[in-house]
Amino acid sequence: MSDLVFENVGIRYGSGRSAHEVVRGVSFTVPSGRTVGLVGESGSGKSTLARAVVGLHEPYTGRIRVGGTDVVGARGSAASVRRTVQMIFQDANSCLNPRMSIGASIEEALAVRGRSAGRDRAQRRSEVCALLEMVGLDPARAGDLPMQLSGGQRQRVAIARALAAEPRILLADEITSALDVSVQGTVLNLLMRVQQRLDLTVLFISHNLAVVRQLCEDVAVLKDGELVEAGPATEVIDHPQHPYTHELVRAVPRIGTPLFGDGAAI
DSSP states (O other), X not given: OOOEEEEEEEEEESOGGGOEEXXXXXXXXXXXXXXXXXXXXXXXXXXXXXXXXTTSSOOSEEEEEETTEEOTTOXXXXXXXXXXXEEEOSSGGGGSOTTSOHHHHHHHHXXXXXXXXXXXXXXXXXXXXXXXXXXTOOGGGTTOOGGGSOHHHHHHHHHHHHHHTOOSEEEEESTTTTSXXXXXXXXXXXXXXXXXXXXXXXXXXXXXXXXXXXXXXXEEEEXXXXXXXXXXXXXXXXSOOSHHHHHHXXXXXXOOOBOSTTTOBX
């Protein structure tokens, strides 16, 4: 079981009188093996909520459960459970050492789950090559530095690095917003294939409802740190009940051209 559950989660920045509450009483579930979209404007608390799952922010109220285990303040076995969650950031450069080859970066990530232990160099290289192939990159490029790759290729490496840890849950935080429109679709299609192949649970963070409608089974809508609507993606987007969701839907560009793969319109 690899469901991700938020129960009355509240997160603050700062302390005392200067504290700023950025997430308030958020509760929703990302069911095992499904993709749930988390949408809202910039500053709505989407990324903050995701970062709390991996321990980059600590909630002051509520619980975050991964497969039934509370990972807030995780120690011991709970910390081990938390490592089954991997985050893919908006800017791939944030997780890639500019002086380290992409193959070495992926190999480094193998150690998170102990996959490098007891393996010789040839075996580790073989695993790196398999991961590069999984994300659509030529294994011959394992010796390249990040600066030698395009933005879309670097994001593929970031995905491969996340997969190296054998996660059960992926947090995809605006992973295409920094990419050219021409390559966004290929990265989104890659995420869909990986999710289906590995039966991953995915929290997909985005402000693009057109993408969320095609990629996600369910959607949760955040406004100023509060959950205002949640449910099946087609139902929420086609028949929004909250005025804020309605405004987000109205803001989706509609020019009738394919967004990716099967012809989603933007």
